[in-house]
Amino acid sequence: MPAFPLVNGVRHSWTSVEIKIGGAVIGGVTEINYAPKLDPSKARGAGPLIAGLTTGLADYSADVTLLLAEYNEVQTMLGGAFMTAFFDIETSYSDEGYTGSGMPIITDWMKVRISEVTSAASNGSADAIVRKCTLVPIDMRLNGVSPMPNQPSMAVGALGAGVNIGRRILGI
DSSP: OOOOOOBTTBOOOGGGEEEEETTEEOTTEEEEEEEEEEEOOEEEOSSSSEEEEOOOEEEEEEEEEEEHHHHHHHHHHHOTTGGGOOEEEEEEEOOTTTGGGTOOOEEEEEEEEEEEEEEEOOTTOOSOOEEEEEEEEEEEEBTTBOSSOOOOOOSSSOHHHHHHHHHHHHTO
16 A cells, blocks of 8 residues: 655645635634544354454544634525535645645545534633534545445335435435
């Protein structure tokens, strides 16, 4: 497996991040977290040892924290009933000046919906006001690769119906 090149000791950092929400670059993101999870079950037969593992159940978790003005921009972009709207978040890691020398551009993508918005402000704090959005991802790609196995048809009886349901959910 080829290793990512180490160019002049440079590694990606927060200053390397560009985040697009709904296709628009949002500069006021202060934090983003996301994680795929595949939870297999142990299959056992006679005896004390594990006979194997199931594929497991897939799940994703994510949240994003935005400065208040940028949060309002995203909320306006999503429109009324914004917590029911699906949208894309794309996170790219790139260091200008080093990509030509072999430093890779890494792009992660997810299809999400907002499930909770929290805001906090306190007396005596000089920090900018932010809103944290808890997200419910339904699909994710880490550097263009799905961490999960292929999804069997969601249809009962007909493959075409399952494909159409999936396309409708994903907006494709």
